[in-house]
Amino acid sequence: MKILFVLTSHDTLGDTGKKTGFWIEEFASPYYALLDNGAEITIATPKGGQAPIDPNSATEDMATAATKRFETDAVAQNEIANTVKLSTVNAADYEAVFYPGGHGPLWDLANDETSIKLIETFNAAKKPIGFVCHAPAALKHVKNVEGFPLVKGKNVTGFSNSEEAAVQLTEVVPFLVEDMLKQNGGHYSKGDDWGVHVVTDGNLITGQNPASSELVAETLLKVIKPLIND
Template sequence: MNTIKILFVLTSHDELGDTGEKTGFWIEEFAAPFYYLKDRGADITLASPKGGQPPIDPKSASPDFQTPDTERFNQDKETQELLANTIKLAEVDAADYDAVFYPGGHGPLWDLAKDLHSISLIESFYNHDKPVATVCHAPGVLRLAKKADLTPLVQGKKVTGFTNGEEEGVQLTNVVPFLVEDMLKANGGIYSKSEDWAPYAVEDGLLITGQNPASSEKVAELLWNKLN
């Protein structure tokens, strides 16, 4: 059978609003799905708006947030090298891939949520019957994406994403450009969630969404099963 090709799209944004602190993507949300899919034989390409090394959220690299997957990544020079050389989103053709996956972290709320290349990629995957998977803050990238009939992509779809309670928990409610839970509801998504920080993922047709970092592997599992 043909190798399954999956595109991972990472943020290039590293400023946490006006706080003077750094953000980026959350390592666990990259590492858990990456290894889950790679270990099953997927061919993964990494892209970001600016290309090159996407910023890692420094908090996600702290000892408190290490998992077996992030520890594997820390020892894995080959994947670190791959990550340091992401291709530019503008150079990506959705036709080359079977699915797209967006890891979260706060970064995507600033750049990918309104990046025209990202929006058009998401729409292209969706309109060609290819799965679009996002986790944690990454469902924010669906904000401006539309179906062929120009209604919001998430309208009438079962979705989840980082909860208002979780954002409150990390004290960034007033820092982020928008709240993922509120946006999904405002766009007509049928939003559901589990308790804060518990693993929870939802699949509805081509859309797969996960609530928080702990949901990353669950999203990858749903995506893999869908592609097989």
């Protein structure tokens, strides 16, 4: 069971002078949930090399069992420091792809042609594609096999406008995930702010926020296993 993780390479939070990147919980929780179930995971980024961790996600206040495990996991840390360049990845080598969030994807993965084509390839092959929190930003320009926005007519979720307002970044981000999903024709839903909310529509799995990351991974696993057994 080979799964591709795609992380952002972007580390600058707009014009604020602050750093961003991927949200460590949204990587660590799914990473260990899948790894512990026998998955072989490859981590890729647009630029390759070190994937930037959002410093706000690495604080003690944000710590979870998964992030604490990552802090003592030299193997996983080495994989984050030496990610594969996305342009070298072949979708045929993997059963599924998963995109952790953090604000970084809003700036790079949303517009990255290699990422866009990769998701389109996974989708055309009916392989599971998973996204959590801000990661659905990577779907902004992705088309389905008919040439329409991939999320058009699909049930989806992602970081909500109210959650973005709560972290006071509404005016900083290049676009709002909730608005984009709706504009592209997605049937957007959300749960309580910061609560667990995961939506599955065919091979597309989306989670609303960091709290939803582990359930996204568990859902991804449930979708993958029958495909492998076939």
